[in-house]
Amino acid sequence: MKYHDSIVTAEKKMHAAIKQLQLWHIAATPINYAVSYGYLNKHSKALNAAIEKQLAAVKKLDNFFLEQIYSQYILVQSAFRGELIDDLDEVLIDLQANSQQSSSCTKRLVTQLDDNMVRLNSTDKDEIFIAIKKIRQTTQEFKLTQEKIVEQLLVSKQSTEALRSELEDVKKEIYLDPLTRLYNRKAMAKHLELWCSADPDQQVAAIVINIDQFSQMNESLGPLISDVLLTKIANKISSYVDESGLPIRSAGDEFLILLPDVERSMAGEIAEKIRQSVEKLRFISSKSGTRLPQITLSMGVSDYNVATSAHNIINQTRALINQQANRRTNFVSIANS
Incomplete structure (x- = not known):
């Protein structure tokens, strides 16, 4: 037993961990349970701090966030066993x-x-x-x-x-993100650090990709089908990234592509090709044969110096989408020069 609790103590903590997940409105999956159990045990200050920071920012704790926490603070400890x-x-x-x-x-x-x-x-x-x-x-x-x-x-x-x-x-x-096998934010920060050490003046184009109305689809279709859709879309997105580029799953229904030494206009053309490609995809349920809703993407394109933090790259490029998100979907927004 990881925390060396007695059976009675472990059982109490188990019920507490389940109750904590209920308070967070998160399903009791093995990964989510492990994070909740670790959070209540307070064996990792970094884990607790990350969760508290998310809650303080009034941000939702979803499966994607807890998967990241699990990978970064629990899996790492066991991986380097x-x-x-x-x-x-x-x-x-x-x-x-x-x-x-x-x-x-x-x-x-x-x-x-x-x-x-x-x-x-x-x-x-x-x-x-x-x-x-x-x-x-x-x-x-x-x-x-x-x-x-x-x-x-x-x-x-x-x-x-x-x-x-x-x-x-x-x-x-x-x-790597366990679902889509794209890179995660930790990998993004690592690559930016390596690129910056090699050439501090290098430019990198960024494409942020949001799946339109994905929350509604998730609620109506269920998490299993939603995960399949996410994987299919991730595969399509990564097919447009060459070896020098970095495809990332940056949030639950959000992806990011970093393209070193690519002009903003060229990144915009790549984004438009991805948008059109995903728009043409047709998904049919293998069980019922029912055609699933068409999927569209809203995308923001900009470029940065590699010394820019991962957090700023995501937030600033995401803002290009948020500026128009209330008015329309299925678009590519390119930052002004």
């Missing part, structure tokens, strides 16, 4: 031991060679014979030791590759 750290320690210890052993053997070989070089210059045949014998013995020992070290290094290499693979899986869990 003790076993992984222990494995890393073992590999480092092995490598250090192998290095020390190799260094020691090399020094011993050099010492033996130095000691017996004098005997090789002797006129005494017995002395020369003894010197050759010791040199041969020492080099044989050195060879055997090096072969063992090579074997041990091979094992260490295999362990390192396994750890690297596991770390890649951890990165995916940390930096």
Whole structure:
């Protein structure tokens, strides 16, 4: 049990966690329950602070937000679990031991060679014979030791590759949205940091994408179908992003695309192609055969210096949509020059 509670205490906290989710008007999914349980236990100050900040801003706690909290504050702690750290320690210890052993053997070989070089210059045949014998013995020992070290290094290499693979899986869990497999905000901040360190003057175009009337669709169709729609739309959006671009799920029904070194006008053309492409999509329920409502997008396009914070990029570009959201849907709004 993660928090080492007694059965009675754990049961009380379980009921409290469920009650907390009810107060937040959130379904008791495993992820939501884990966040609620962690929130009540107060084992992570950062987790509690993030939730309190969201509540203080009078923002709704939805499934998407709690998934982010789970990924950032609960999953990360378990992902970089003790076993992984222990494995890393073992590999480092092995490598250090192998290095020390190799260094020691090399020094011993050099010492033996130095000691017996004098005997090789002797006129005494017995002395020369003894010197050759010791040199041969020492080099044989050195060879055997090096072969063992090579074997041990091979094992260490295999362990390192396994750890690297596991770390890649951890990165995916940390930096990818679990539903759409697009990048999340944490990944966005990381990429901006890397781009900025490479070139502080680099420009990046931003496209914010909102799904029109998605809240109403979610209520009428249910979360399962809504999740399928989100995934389909995310796939369509990412198909318009090349390897240099970054497709992000920035909110429950909102996506963001970052395009380094792309002009604002070009980003606007890409946004329009995405809007038209999604508008043409037709969704039919596999169970009932009923055609689902047409989906349209409202989009904002602007550009920024890579040093701009992720928060400001999203909010400022989102404002381009909010300025017209009350008047119309299914549009692309490009910031003025």
